[in-house]
Amino acid sequence: MEDVGSIVAFWVLSVITVGAALMVVAVRNLIHAVLFLILSFIGVAGLYLTLSADFVAIAQILIYAGAISVLILFAVMLTPRAARDNAETFLQVPGLVLAALVAVTMGAIALVTDWSEATSGPMSETAEAIGEALLDKYVLPFEIASVVLLAAMVGAIVLVRED
Amino acid sequence: MSVELSHYLLVGAILFSIGLYVALAKRNAVGILMGIELMFNAVNLTLIAFSRFAESPQPIAGHVFVVFVITVAAAEAALALALAVLVYRNRETIDIDKINLMRW
Numbered sequence: 001m002e003d004v005g006s007i008v009a010f011w012v013l014s015v016i017t018v019g020a021a022l023m024v025v026a027v028r029n030l031i032h033a034v035l036f037l038i039l040s041f042i043g044v045a046g047l048y049l050t051l052s053a054d055f056v057a058i059a060q061i062l063i064y065a066g067a068i069s070v071l072i073l074f075a076v077m078l079t080p081r082a083a084r085d086n087a088e089t090f091l092q093v094p095g096l097v098l099a100a101l102v103a104v105t106m107g108a109i110a111l112v113t114d115w116s117e118a119t120s121g122p123m124s125e126t127a128e129a130i131g132e133a134l135l136d137k138y139v140l141p142f143e144i145a146s147v148v149l150l151a152a153m154v155g156a157i158v159l160v161r162e163d
Numbered sequence: 164m165s166v167e168l169s170h171y172l173l174v175g176a177i178l179f180s181i182g183l184y185v186a187l188a189k190r191n192a193v194g195i196l197m198g199i200e201l202m203f204n205a206v207n208l209t210l211i212a213f214s215r216f217a218e219s220p221q222p223i224a225g226h227v228f229v230v231f232v233i234t235v236a237a238a239e240a241a242l243a244l245a246l247a248v249l250v251y252r253n254r255e256t257i258d259i260d261k262i263n264l265m266r267w
Contacts, residue, residue, distance in 0.1 A: 110172030
């Protein structure tokens with residue numbers, strides 16, 4: 001990735017993604033936190049595009065920014081008398097220390113290791129290759145995923161059904 | 164200066180630790196779920212970055228893995244939110260400090 005456009009796109013999208021994730025931590029209203037979470041999801045989708053992963057980027061927009069965030073908003077709306085102040089528990093300081101340790105460790109690994117990067121360059125469109133792989137080599141995991149989704153759907157309906 | 168694999172891995176690491184903090188420290192059960200989703204996103208970003216930059220006989224396998232992770236994350240989100248609504252119906256709160264029936 002040598003051209004200026006993709007470099008600028010990477011930095012802008014990285015700042016949007018990480019900044020929105022930090023706002024999820026910082027804002028005091030749970031609804032606003034969900035909205036910043038959606039912005040972070042969209043930033044990650046843009047990062048997928050800079051990695052020439054078009055199919056995954058569209059799936060990210062449709063499933064995360066569309067479906068899962070709507071589910072989270074529904075869950076917030078369906079619990080009207082619960083606290084919406086986005087506050088922390090007594091685990092705030094240990095959580096902060098642990099998260100900082102994880103960030104430093106993984107960041108150091110990412111920076112120090114000599115990744116032998118491929119010279120193959122960006123892929124062309126991936127949707128066709130993913131479709132062929134899903135229905136050929138990965139057909140058994142594909143079918144199992146459909147069963148998992150069915151079981152989760154039935155389980156969610158049975159759990160919240162009023163009777 | 165060009166964008167390399169380690170830049171993406173760094174963004175993934177920062178995103179993962181923010182999600183870890185949210186999942187550990189937030190008081191609202193829905194907030195914890197938001198942290199878990201952030202961690203899923205960080206791992207997916209790392210997988211796609213490796214799929215783009217690493218030499219592999221199967222360059223598309225990383226993408227397929229991410230598709231499966233997104234599928235399972237959707238199922239997990241639906242079930243976790245159903246559980247949150249169920250807890251709210253029984254106890255009028257989803258504050259995890261107050262859900263302590265099994266505390267010793």
